[in-house]
Amino acid sequence: MAAPVSKTRLAYYPGCSQSGTAAEYDISTRACCAALGVELVDVPDWTCCGSTPAHTVDHHLAGALAARNLRQAETTGCERTTTPCPSCLAALRTASHHLQQADYRANVEELLGGPAPQQSTAVSVLQVLLEDVGPEAIAAAVKRPLAGLRVVPYYGCIMNRPPELMAFDDPENPTAMDRLLAACGAEIVDSPFKTECCGAAFAMPRLDMMQRLSARLLNMAQDCGADCIAVACPLCQMNLDLRQGQVSSASGRGYALPVPYFTQLMGLALGLPAANLGMGKLVVGLEPALKAAAERERERKADAEAKAAAKLAAKPAGKTAPKPGTEEAHPSG
Amino acid sequence: MHNSGQLPGQSPTRTVDLAAVRDTSFQAAVARESGQKLVSCYQCGNCTAGCAYTQNYDIPVHKVMRLVQLGDREAALSCRSLWLCATCQACTTRCPNNIDVARVMDVLRHMARRAGYAPEPCRQNIYRRLFGQRGPAWSRVRGRPGCRVRPERGQAPAGCRAWSCHAQPWQAGSFPARAGGQRKGRGGRYF
Numbered sequence: 001m002a003a004p005v006s007k008t009r010l011a012y013y014p015g016c017s018q019s020g021t022a023a024e025y026d027i028s029t030r031a032c033c034a035a036l037g038v039e040l041v042d043v044p045d046w047t048c049c050g051s052t053p054a055h056t057v058d059h060h061l062a063g064a065l066a067a068r069n070l071r072q073a074e075t076t077g078c079e080r081t082t083t084p085c086p087s088c089l090a091a092l093r094t095a096s097h098h099l100q101q102a103d104y105r106a107n108v109e110e111l112l113g114g115p116a117p118q119q120s121t122a123v124s125v126l127q128v129l130l131e132d133v134g135p136e137a138i139a140a141a142v143k144r145p146l147a148g149l150r151v152v153p154y155y156g157c158i159m160n161r162p163p164e165l166m167a168f169d170d171p172e173n174p175t176a177m178d179r180l181l182a183a184c185g186a187e188i189v190d191s192p193f194k195t196e197c198c199g200a201a202f203a204m205p206r207l208d209m210m211q212r213l214s215a216r217l218l219n220m221a222q223d224c225g226a227d228c229i230a231v232a233c234p235l236c237q238m239n240l241d242l243r244q245g246q247v248s249s250a251s252g253r254g255y256a257l258p259v260p261y262f263t264q265l266m267g268l269a270l271g272l273p274a275a276n277l278g279m280g281k282l283v284v285g286l287e288p289a290l291k292a293a294a295e296r297e298r299e300r301k302a303d304a305e306a307k308a309a310a311k312l313a314a315k316p317a318g319k320t321a322p323k324p325g326t327e328e329a330h331p332s333g
Numbered sequence: 334m335h336n337s338g339q340l341p342g343q344s345p346t347r348t349v350d351l352a353a354v355r356d357t358s359f360q361a362a363v364a365r366e367s368g369q370k371l372v373s374c375y376q377c378g379n380c381t382a383g384c385a386y387t388q389n390y391d392i393p394v395h396k397v398m399r400l401v402q403l404g405d406r407e408a409a410l411s412c413r414s415l416w417l418c419a420t421c422q423a424c425t426t427r428c429p430n431n432i433d434v435a436r437v438m439d440v441l442r443h444m445a446r447r448a449g450y451a452p453e454p455c456r457q458n459i460y461r462r463l464f465g466q467r468g469p470a471w472s473r474v475r476g477r478p479g480c481r482v483r484p485e486r487g488q489a490p491a492g493c494r495a496w497s498c499h500a501q502p503w504q505a506g507s508f509p510a511r512a513g514g515q516r517k518g519r520g521g522r523y524f
Contacts, residue, residue, distance in 0.1 A: 055439055056420075056442055057443070059366075059440075059443075157419075157421035157423065158422055161421075162422050162425045162433070163426060164431075196385060197386075197419060197423070201419070202419060206417070209386065209389055209417070
């Protein structure tokens, strides 16, 4: 069942975070893609996409930094490039969007000292897993369902925004991660702050701003009864996981909410060993949440069995045992 | 509640001499550099309603848009809001007139920087506050012997936790290499 279910081949742009503070996002992405038959070809000699610092300073510089990586990606011979990081994704997609303008392209090509890529663009790993693999294939490949685990999927601000640029999922109520994790057997908890900003990089210059915004997300997830928050962005993950203590000291509420990447949760469901998913790199460990979920699932099953047994025991009290065709005539709660 | 651009001691309303503040070249430059049709903003306030940072802004984003429409260059480029926008794209996504508001803010940042509203000494102070007083930043982050890490107050706990959880990636040599592994690259100004 776990055999490769598709033959997708994409250029893979990891991005700086995934080779540093979010190394677990990189290794879990690679592990999930390998298990699901998505072949990732590393972009050779990749460099920083420019991310927020570049577009804040100069749009042409930002375009050139991203275009250089798209050009490198073209050398792999793959039609599409994929990246797990929403910030890299936004940088690469913004560049390919603006490169359609002749004067912008001319400026970028001057900076690059060569031709800018013509067609190439990037898609998120989330999109690839949803559209190229699909929830059905993932559900078929699941070995250890995340039964009972109450997950709040948190998408962050730029995974789906602006919709004209990202062209994926709903910008206000995205459901891609919901569908993937539901296929893994998790219980999806609907939370209204799916795309609210976590405070982004302001954790460095203005800690107070990040604390206020991340506290809203953690409070909401806690109020919704979540066991964990699944994320798709290395910056959101850092704010919600690494800085959970800082947020707690500002909000005055205690949290014990693990914040794994959705690829880590998928990897667990696919039966991949925890060591291959970088679970040890989470500051707030996922183990207690998994144990609580397993316990809850066991109780739920026992409860269901007890109810079924009680129903079965109640039936002989009727005049005759119901025949197969007459069962519907005796609905019971 | 934010203070709507009002400085302490100022009246909540500000009389603007439209003829005096209007800088048509500024209006045209913002429109050209952002590629946006700024006249289509009708001040509905959707951008501000969705802005996660508006309580920290001195001028809410819809008023910044109005200042740009009025051509009030000085007021638009000197506002602190420009530096507190995280480009989360909520404003752009929710604008009923399809204005890329976040890109307008981006362009205003570029202009403010070029015009000296974010002077170098100011940025150097922030840098020192974050990374301490001496030496190149990476030597501090990598924790080379003899380096003195003086992070901003309140940042140390997260740093220590990062150190314990992410020990390997922070070690020297694990950062992405420069393009082509060279100090100065092949062709072009930046590579």
